[in-house]
Amino acid sequence: MLINFGRKRSRYEEALPNIDIFVCTADPMIEPPAMVINTVLSVMAYDYPPQKLNVYLSDDGGSDLTFYAMVEASSFSKIWLPFCKKFKVEPRSPEAYFRTAVLEPLEDPVKAKERSSIKKSYEGMKKRIETTTKLGRISEEIRKQHKGFREWNSVASRRYHQTILQILVHAKDPKAVDIEGQPLPTLVYLAREKRPQYHHNFKAGSVNALIRVSSRISNGPIILILDCDMYSNNSESMRDAVCFFMDEEKGHEVGFVQFPQSFENLTKNDVYGSSLNVEIHGFDGNGGPCFIGTGCFHRRNALCGQKYSDQECKENWKGWNDIKMEETASVLEDTSKVLASCTYEEKYAQWGNEMGLKYGCPVEDVITGLAIQCRGWRSIYFNPERKGFLGLAPTTLLQTLIQHRRWSEVPSLCLLSGIPLFPKISSAWVLPFAFVIIVHRAYSLGEFVWCGGTFQGWWNEQRMWLFKRISSYFFAFIDNILKLMGFTDSAFAITAKVAETDVSQRCEQELMEFGASSPMFTVIATMALLNAFCFVGGMKRVLMDMQSWFSNPFTLQILLCALLVIISLPVYQGLFLRKDEGRMPSSVTQWSLMFAALACALACY
Numbered sequence: 325m326l327i328n329f330g331r332k333r334s335r336y337e338e339a340l341p342n343i344d345i346f347v348c349t350a351d352p353m354i355e356p357p358a359m360v361i362n363t364v365l366s367v368m369a370y371d372y373p374p375q376k377l378n379v380y381l382s383d384d385g386g387s388d389l390t391f392y393a394m395v396e397a398s399s400f401s402k403i404w405l406p407f408c409k410k411f412k413v414e415p416r417s418p419e420a421y422f423r424t425a426v427l428e429p430l431e432d433p434v435k436a437k438e439r440s441s442i443k444k445s446y447e448g449m450k451k452r453i454e455t456t457t458k459l460g461r462i463s464e465e466i467r468k469q470h471k472g473f474r475e476w477n478s479v480a481s482r483r484y485h486q487t488i489l490q491i492l493v494h495a496k497d498p499k500a501v502d503i504e505g506q507p508l509p510t511l512v513y514l515a516r517e518k519r520p521q522y523h524h525n526f527k528a529g530s531v532n533a534l535i536r537v538s539s540r541i542s543n544g545p546i547i548l549i550l551d552c553d554m555y556s557n558n559s560e561s562m563r564d565a566v567c568f569f570m571d572e573e574k575g576h577e578v579g580f581v582q583f584p585q586s587f588e589n590l591t592k593n594d595v596y597g598s599s600l601n602v603e604i605h606g607f608d609g610n611g612g613p614c615f616i617g618t619g620c621f622h623r624r625n626a627l628c629g630q631k632y633s634d635q636e637c638k639e640n641w642k643g644w645n646d647i648k649m650e651e652t653a654s655v656l657e658d659t660s661k662v663l664a665s666c667t668y669e670e671k672y673a674q675w676g677n678e679m680g681l682k683y684g685c686p687v688e689d690v691i692t693g694l695a696i697q698c699r700g701w702r703s704i705y706f707n708p709e710r711k712g713f714l715g716l717a718p719t720t721l722l723q724t725l726i727q728h729r730r731w732s733e734v735p736s737l738c739l740l741s742g743i744p745l746f747p748k749i750s751s752a753w754v755l756p757f758a759f760v761i762i763v764h765r766a767y768s769l770g771e772f773v774w775c776g777g778t779f780q781g782w783w784n785e786q787r788m789w790l791f792k793r794i795s796s797y798f799f800a801f802i803d804n805i806l807k808l809m810g811f812t813d814s815a816f817a818i819t820a821k822v823a824e825t826d827v828s829q830r831c832e833q834e835l836m837e838f839g840a841s842s843p844m845f846t847v848i849a850t851m852a853l854l855n856a857f858c859f860v861g862g863m864k865r866v867l868m869d870m871q872s873w874f875s876n877p878f879t880l881q882i883l884l885c886a887l888l889v890i891i892s893l894p895v896y897q898g899l900f901l902r903k904d905e906g907r908m909p910s911s912v913t914q915w916s917l918m919f920a921a922l923a924c925a926l927a928c929y
Contacts, residue, residue, distance in 0.1 A: 341569075342376045343562060344544035344624075346534045348527055349552035350384040357393030358453045359553060362417040364394070366556035367548070368401050368509045369408040369416035372563060375495050377509035378542035381552075382530045386485050386515040388462050388476045393453045394513050395470050398492040400449050401511075402502045407442050408559070411435050417555035418446045420588070420714070472513070487661040488515040489537065491653040510542060516664035524666075525676060527617070528688035532680035535628065536663035541656050547627060551618040554585070554715040561712035565621040568704050576637040579626035579701025580693065582612075583619035587717035593780035593834060612703030615693025619713040623701070627692075629679040632700030720827060720837035721791070721845075734851070739862040739885055744877035757880065787891045794851050795844035830906050838898040838908045849899060849908060849916035850923075852892035857924045859885040 345367045349355045360381070368379055383390045400418075408416045411432075415421055422443050456462065467473040472490040479485040493500045493511035500508045516533040518524055525532075531549060538544065546569060548562070565581045615622075626632075651659075662668060669675045676683030681692045697703060706712070747753040772782040827837055838845060862882045866873070873879050898908040899916070 339570075340373060340376060340563075340566060341546055342378065342542060342544035343372065343546050343548060343566075343621075344538045344542055345377065345379045345548045345550065346382060346531060346538075347379065347550050347552055348382045348384070348530055349390060350527075350530075352385055352387040352389045352457060355552050356454070357387075357390045357457055358450050359419075360390060361393045361397035361453070362419045363550060363552050363555040364397055364511075365401060365404055366415060366417035366420075367550065368511065369405050369559065370556065370562045371409070371559040374405070374509045375507045376544075378495070378512070378538065378544055379509055380512045380514060380534050380538055382534050383513065383515045384524075384527075384530050386479060386482045386488065386518060388473060388479075389457050389460075391472060391476075391488075391490070391513055391515075392456060392462055392466060394492055394511070395472070396449050396453055398511050400445065401493075401508060403442055403445060405508065406502050406504045406506065407438055411438075412559075414559060414710070415555065415557045415714070416559050417557075419450075420555060420557070422446065483518050483520060485515065485518055487517040487664045488513070489657050489661050489664065491541070491657055494653040494656075497653065512537075512541065514664060517666045519666045522666040525683045526688075528676060528681035528683055528692075532669075532675050533664040535624070535680050536668070536675075537660045539624075540660045540663060543624075545624050547622045547624050549618060549620050549622065550713065551715060554618045554713045556712070557586075557714040558708065558710045558712045561708070562621075564706065564708060564712075568706070569621075569623065574702075576634070577632065577702045578704055579623055579632070579696045579699075580615060581621040581704040581706055582615060582693075583712040584705075584707050585616055585619055586711040586714055588714040590717055593778050593784055612697065613693075613705040615689045615696070615703070617689030618715070622696075626696050626699070626701045627680065629674065630699070720831070720839070734854070739858050739865075739878060739881045742865070744881065746877075746880035748875055748877050749879050750872075750874040754880070787894070790888070790891055791848055795847045798847065799844060826905060830904065835902075835904075835906060836894045836898060837906045838895075838912075839906045841909045841911055845908065845912050846915050846919070849895055849912055850919040852889075852895040852899075853916055853920035854923055855885055855888040855892060856896070857920060859889050861924070861928075 347360070347363055347367070349360050364379060364381060368374075368377065370377060381390070381394060404416075404418060407413065413421055413425075415424075425439065425443075456466065462473060462476075470490075470492075472488075472492075475486075475488045475490070479488075490513045491510070492513060493508050495507060495510045500510075502508055514534060514537055516524070516530065524530075535547070538547070546566065548565075561583065565583075568578050568581050569575050571578075625637075672679075681688045682695060685691055693703065746757055768786075769779070769782050772785065773779070777785075827839075830837055859882065862878055862885055866876055866878060866882065869876065895908075898906070899913050902908075
């Protein structure tokens with residue numbers, strides 16, 4: 325779809341639709357409130373009419389610490405938004421901007437003076453939030469600043485509380501303006517009701533509650549879903565996405581526009597293979613990309629279960645901005661709370677099935693996107709030169725494996741047992757195997773480099789795919805079996821967004837982090853040792869048989885085993901060579917040695 329962005333922006337400025345922005349957080353310890361509000365402030369500062377922006381924070385942790393940070397952010401936005409728009413700064417996350425602003429030339433004395441003043445205000449706000457977060461409670465002095473803190477008087481725990489809904493900034497309020505008198509975006513805090521006897525369906529349940537609550541408060545026809553660590557890196561992303569929906573010829577077919585998930589803390593060669601650019605881009609040629617849970621603009625109707633209809637969808641476009649909510653903030657708060665209650669979905673069972681994000685699977689985003697496409701909608705992959713969103717990639721191997729376990733081969737023993745799997749190299753039948761192996765890997769490498777990666781980055785990705793296959797996906801399979809048999813409920817593991825200083829330093833040096841004990845590490849270490857033992861056993865077999873490499877039936881298996889050993893070099897280093905805190909725990913080393921030796925003994929027997 326080719327669009328003249330500049331022409332459409334000027335033509336449709338007045339007709340731009342309202343946008344509802346959902347930011348999701350779940351734990352103030354793993355996802356610090358200071359980080360969360362940077363994402364919130366970055367989307368509040370979009371290059372877009374502020375009265376048409378509505379920002380919602382879903383706090384599934386139900387934390388007054390996060391609410392306090394939102395109160396601070398609502399106040400700081402009054403000086404931050406005018407500064408961003410006056411000087412067209414990028415990015416518009418205060419933390420990211422002030423971290424990179426040191427590289428800017430200070431030729432404009434007015435900008436330099438204002439920047440210094442606002443940076444001082446930001447540092448003060450950040451210090452207050454971090455101090456309060458570290459303390460773990462809200463002081464009585466702070467509680468007096470906003471009526472919303474009274475809600476926590478009746479909160480028993482993060483898993484047992486009523487719906488907490490506070491409209492911190494209401495666009496219809498004449499007082500909701502910045503220091504220059506310009507309107508501010510609507511800003512809403514939501515902690516949906518939680519009761520132990522009701523399953524809350526994790527992020528999917530959180531987003532579905534936001535869909536319902538926002539339909540009562542603002543009802544924007546387009547919804548942007550973001551994780552709390554994915555701040556806006558490009559203030560024009562919203563206009564760019566809207567251009568796809570507003571295209572006269574094909575816009576009515578678009579169900580969602582997916583931006584790639586990009587990270588600001590990737591090492592040069594992406595040691596943990598966190599980038600998914602190749603995979604997401606590959607979908608674009610087959611009906612459009614899948615929905616990956618963040619950085620995605622959705623058509624509200626499509627997300628809520630509407631099937632695509634050519635004529636009906638064209639007609640609906642004209643009425644997008646017809647709905648206006650004139651109630652006061654307090655009225656909207658009172659009437660909207662029931663939409664985020666635990667029992668609401670019992671009366672409307674289509675939520676999580678036909679409407680909103682799908683339930684029953686930790687990768688609710690992917691199956692939701694597929695369901696939207698099955699209803700006839702197209703999806704768009706948009707990857708502008710300046711990344712639309714930047715987040716934080718896992719900085720340890722365990723975080724990466726846990727993440728992929730939520731999202732979701734051992735030929736070596738045959739070598740040790742004397743069972744050939746491939747033809748001899750001297751046989752013509754080896755050619756199909758060689759062709760597939762070489763062409764597939766060459767294509768994979770070329771595709772990766774074409775998307776901006778490096779050879780070392782591609783190699784790291786191959787390593788991570790091996791690790792994920794034998795650990796994350798294996799445990800995910802076990803989890804699903806146990807869930808289907810009724811032994812366990814679905815679980816949602818939150819990936820840590822902060823790292824200790826020494827962990828960050830090792831990540832920057834591209835040293836794999838093995839510092840924690842985990843069954844997944846035991847599996848990876850066992851497989852690495854098994855491949856090493858089998859490689860040695862295979863070499864011994866070839867040398868004792870005194871056969872030519874070309875006539876030996878185990879040559880390809882030995883080469884494959886050698887490749888697996890090379891891929892596993894960081895594991896051997898973590899097991900036996902490294903002395904830092906990121907090495908394999910001794911318990912993992914002991915168990916993996918025992919399991920690998922036992923497997924080899926059984927194979928030989």
